[in-house]
Amino acid sequence: MHDSDAGPKARFLEIREASKRFVTPEGGAVNALDALSISVRGNEFITLLGPSGCGKTTLLRAVSGFEDLDSGSIVIDGHDMVRVPAHKRPVNTVFQSYALFPHLSIGDNVGYSLDVAGVARAERNTRVGQTLEMVGLSGMERRRPRQLSGGQQQRVALARAIINRPKLLLLDEPLSALDKNLRQSMQLELKTLQNELGISFVFVTHDQEEALTMSDRVAVLDEGRIQQMGDPTEIYDRPSNIFVARFIGESNIFHGHVVRANGGRAEIETGAGPNLTLVGVNLQTGMQTSVVIRPEWFQLSADEVRDGGEGRSSISGRLRQAVFVGTDFRVILELADGSEIKATIRDQRRDRVAALRSGDTVELWYPHSGPHVIPQETSA
């Protein structure tokens, strides 16, 4: 059943310069896809992440064949798909609403693709049984969709989409209707399933945690363009622009200009307090720049900062709030210019943060090697 040459292919799905405009009811036009290019490797779990209206669903629908592109090409495993109708494409979709056929039993839902392809009854029944077993729904063939819980329906939708071993599985926010615990266990199951099947998954979501948990690579989309593509840690630690920095995780973003720079060391004046000092950056004096410091990169005291000998500095401000949220404290400081910074402090003894009162002056330390400089923005 497995392809013998299922090893990673560099460009299993390749989308080049895909553009799609929609006309809004007000008569304007929206670029759902703006000359977007992306390639997906074989056996890769890739996530398209972005806010609603960023074009991720349009991209998915273009791949499955439900949406025509205005221009651009879609190539799957070496075959151009643009003129191929949806029912002839080697991809299957798990729909956001599941789209189970309400009039058919679970067995008939899962076996649908085999039935329309005219697969013999005996083989079809065996494969339906096997696939239901894979998703943990053995023996449910005769039930109707409405007799199942949301999580079970989700699994049926999954079984129905994988039974025919598509080359590519598209998942359109399939977990958004599930409650949190179920969602988390399904995330792990999906990842496991993807490994077992050895096919590429393209997963669409607006939930960054979901994206970071499951994916080999994440593509962050906004305004019909790919803002950044990379593995989850890369996206998180080194966002390539302000949008990504803001969209993924929480971040403190400082805008300023470089007042001193030599040998990879730079000082940046932000107007929000003392200058930020960074090392290992390629900046010249006078440049405008933006610096990202994630909340958990801050520490309460200098000796907790692991700076690798590169030095450390602090930012101080008035404490506005310190809230215990389980393992961590969430600390919000107000800086001299009235802006706020957020920090996540892990305090083993808990008494240090608990002793702070709002209005106290607090110093937050960061290693000079820590902050991430966002490359010069070409567009605001």
Added chain:
Amino acid sequence: MSRMIEGRRRAILAILLGPVTLFLGVFFLGPLLIMLIYSWLEPGLYGGVEWNFYHHNFGRILGWADGEIEEFDVVYIEIFFRSVRLALTTVGVSLLVCYPAAFWISRLEERWKNLFIFLITLPFFVSLIVRLFAWVLILRPTGFFNQVLLGLGVISEPINLIFTPTAVVIGMVYIMIPFMFLPIYASIEKLQSSLLEASADLGGNRLQTFRRVILPLTLPGIIGGSIIVFIPSLGNFVVPSLLGGAKVVMIGNLVEHQFLYARNWPFGAALSMVIMAVVLFFLMIYVRMMMRDDAAVSAQTRG
């Protein structure tokens, strides 16, 4: 306490359902009972009834009347079957007209949808008789239809349309279209487009998608519309009298004739009872089918 609440609920129910129960009881069940009794009574010589048990009304429909003055005659059973055939044809043609239209309208933008649904129901605003006379004007030898065909040179002589079974079917379909359209439209409107996409995604072509997904899911609308059209079509007498003339007699005309002209109420009542029996028969099949489907599903839930 709970008894008091129970009592109040009953009182509210009685107030809410009282008027309709009373109205239907007096004006529907009452006359129905009279008809049922009359259908088993002997017709009076000059109208009215003789209070004797008399089964020849039904015998006459089947061909065997009392055997003294009338001989075996299949004229009534023929009219009856012709009427069933006409009603079924009306159902079939209006289905063919309405299904694609409903599909197309359901895919339009909201404001266009509302406009088209309004247009479909527009004929209701004009008197039925006026609308049917319009069809007389269209279909008669010197009418619009023939003029156009003659003008285009498609035909050299007017074709005889009016007072034919075809004219009756055209008229019936015309008046029944809204009744067929609305239930079908309701079921197509409910059809989620994601299901059609799912079918295509899983490899179903257009025909397979139609047969395996669209048709089964819109079947309740089709059956509902068919029943709503079949029932009044079977007993309709206005369209056959206006567009069918004296040549196309339907069972509805027969009933009308028995009551209004022949003054043979018992025979008219017997004919009505037969129409009702046929309709109830079809309805029962439908209800049975629906119940079996539900029972199958609930049996699985328990299992």
